[in-house]
Amino acid sequence: MQNKRSWAEPYKIKMVEPVRMITREQRQKAIEEAGYNTFLLRSRDVYIDLLTDSGTSAMSDRQWAGMMLGDEAYAGSENFYHLEEVIREYYGYTYIVPTHQGRAAEHIISQLMIKEGDFVPGNMYFTTTRLHQELAGGTFVDVIIDEAHDPENQHPFKANIDLQKLEDLIKEKGPERIPYVTVSTSVNMAGGQPISLENLRQVRQLCNSYGIKIVHDMTRVAENAWFIKQREPGFENWTVAAIVKEICSLTDAATMSAKKDALVNIGGFLALNDENLYNLACNMVVVYEGLHTYGGMAGRDMEALAIGITESVQEDHIRARVGQVQYLGEKIKAMGIPIVEPIGSHGVFLDAKRILPHLSQDKLPAQSLAAALYLDAGIRGMERGVVSSGRNKDTGEHIYPKLELVRLTIPRRVYTQAHMDVVAESVQAVYEEREAITGLNFVYEPEYLRFFQSRFAVI
């Protein structure tokens, strides 16, 4: 990063959780039993777990203290009101509906706003988001800039929306067929890339002129805000908290997986400004999640979330969080190993297409690379390529995405710099032996979100 000082952690360690390193023979057995799908490994067999940054954060002593203040009343819990107050203060949305995690909020907003035959543009798809849009009868349309699909392109804001693509779609389908645009901050599937405020303001203007709403997938909004502060002219002296609020102010509603940015192990919410929509959402949440003042969360979890939100936008925290990811990425890059650039906010994405050029995409290069990495040193990453993309809902064919990646996602406040060094060494070891990787075939494939539960065999 531009800053010459180390990103060192703004905390010290108060409690430790032992991890174990099993032998290569044991790992071989474990990955076979898991059908070469890292989602099906038992965590006790994993040494450094970079599967996801979702729900894997270490909570602070303040958050743990908050857990003791849980008001477990069925209705009207104190913690709900605290959470509501914090969301209003930090994000600026008026109404909140708690949910057990992000996809539940996606379910509600999709069902409420999408009609059969609608189109929902967004800056790249996310697995659960797109599925809920489709289940509600909509079709997702990718309107991210082309640069986002090129892992070598150095564009500083690869999550930007291509305004021409968006306007063409609106003109082609008609604004009445487009209930909203999904704007994700720090786009996961593009490698943790940010959207600029300039672009978001333009999207807002365009949407206003056609009367189209914007729904913000704010799962990693603070990480996006950090990149804006680093890269976007005019925001150098803004606080991350102010940038976060500015982003939210340009959108009409938000879905949040609090398991990421907001530093809790479970939780999420739907945030809205429209009272009518809020009333409908309250009615729906009680069917699927729970009463609108807990929506699938315990009181203590809402308290930990309220505190987590306040910590998530602190400069020291976010500098170290993104700094650790940059540290790992720079290290792997210096070894000459192809990764997505610029290095993203929540993980390092290995470019499996370039690492395994001898495997065609139907041999599932990223899935194969993730399995090889586990075998080498017990490091668990996740496939983000053709397996995650799924099948075309009309033709049943695999969707071959341009990006075929293995994501090494860094949990927040969990691992040390020495762990990052071990990860880089293992990536290098696998890279040196890459020609021995022969690819995988599906042996079991579930219908929905297949990457979670599919099983594979070595070709």
Ligand SMILES: *Cc1c(COP(=O)(O)O)cnc(C)c1O
């Ligand atoms: C994790 C995630 C979701 C879904 O949230 P869950 O809490 O896992 O249900 C939605 N969007 C993005 C960008 C995510 O990373």
